[in-house]
Amino acid sequence: MKLFPGFESKKITTSNARINLVTGGDGPAVLLLHGYPETHAMWHKVAPALARDYTVVCADLRGYGDSSKPKGLPDHSNYSKRAMAKDMVEVMAALGHRHFHVVGHDRGARVAHRLARDHGKRVRSLTVLDISPTLTMYRRTDQDFATAYYHWFFLIQKAPLPEMLLAKQVPHYIIGRIGRGPGGIRVFDRNALKEYVRAFRDPRTIHATCEDYRAAASIDLVHDRADLRKKIKMPVLVLWGKLGVIEKMFKPLADWREVATDVRGRSLDCGHFLPEEKPEDVLRELRRFLARV
Numbered sequence: 001m002k003l004f005p006g007f008e009s010k011k012i013t014t015s016n017a018r019i020n021l022v023t024g025g026d027g028p029a030v031l032l033l034h035g036y037p038e039t040h041a042m043w044h045k046v047a048p049a050l051a052r053d054y055t056v057v058c059a060d061l062r063g064y065g066d067s068s069k070p071k072g073l074p075d076h077s078n079y080s081k082r083a084m085a086k087d088m089v090e091v092m093a094a095l096g097h098r099h100f101h102v103v104g105h106d107r108g109a110r111v112a113h114r115l116a117r118d119h120g121k122r123v124r125s126l127t128v129l130d131i132s133p134t135l136t137m138y139r140r141t142d143q144d145f146a147t148a149y150y151h152w153f154f155l156i157q158k159a160p161l162p163e164m165l166l167a168k169q170v171p172h173y174i175i176g177r178i179g180r181g182p183g184g185i186r187v188f189d190r191n192a193l194k195e196y197v198r199a200f201r202d203p204r205t206i207h208a209t210c211e212d213y214r215a216a217a218s219i220d221l222v223h224d225r226a227d228l229r230k231k232i233k234m235p236v237l238v239l240w241g242k243l244g245v246i247e248k249m250f251k252p253l254a255d256w257r258e259v260a261t262d263v264r265g266r267s268l269d270c271g272h273f274l275p276e277e278k279p280e281d282v283l284r285e286l287r288r289f290l291a292r293v
Contacts (some may be wrong), residue, residue, distance in 0.1 A: 004047060022058050
């Protein structure tokens with residue numbers, strides 16, 4: 001594979017989805033989950049090096065990339081982070097990995113958070129990149145945050161309005177969202193960008209990703225509130241961009257210590273897309289953390 005040399009492509013059928021992934025390497029299992037508006041391709045600068053010491057699985061979330069894209073239900077439950085986390089537990093079991101580390105960026109970090117909540121006995125450690133917990137972020141929403149993360153509030157609008165508007169401007173929207181950070185578009189691999197645009201040219205992807213955000217603003221908050229008194233027990237690593245919104249508007253370590261007991265982490269000198277902007281730093285922090293847990 002061009003972006004993942006030596007990796008094998010697979011499609012795994014779970015109880016409610018068909019998940020596309022690549023896997024390679026040997027050693028303890030590490031699941032890498034991408035964010036919006038990307039696919040598993042975002043890990044191409046990290047996964048091959050990590051695979052020297054670990055079995056690495058890079059999966060497309062339900063609704064993204066080449067994974068299945070069911071039509072959203074009225075309550076958005078089939079795009080809840082609970083449903084998406086269940087996909088990943090079943091994928092890892094199908095690959096023979098009963099226990100594993102999970103690393104998530106952006107939306108993938110929200111799935112990873114729920115995975116750690118619902119399947120704590122399976123998850124050895126949790127790493128989240130450039131997020132604070134969803135409930136925390138909604139609770140602290142103000143004008144500055146709503147302006148910076150406008151897509152949170154645009155994508156949750158009732159279907160089919162966001163879907164129709166996005167379908168007319170796919171390349172412009174994707175490049176604009178990804179390239180608005182401090183490094184601009186030049187830090188992103190051209191082949192990876194082509195993958196992101198290709199995936200979003202499918203109207204089903206646009207609908208599914210809107211449903212992801214609709215779930216986050218509704219059913220996911222119900223699940224998160226139900227867990228307020230229960231803290232995550234496994235080790236948690238938090239990394240975020242020093243030049244991004246999370247640094248400016250939230251307190252990532254303090255925020256995660258409200259929901260987990262064993263939290264460490266730091267900022268990296270970049271914006272939101274850490275694995276593509278600062279892959280060497282992400283690798284170094286991951287290796288150090290995983291070696292200790």
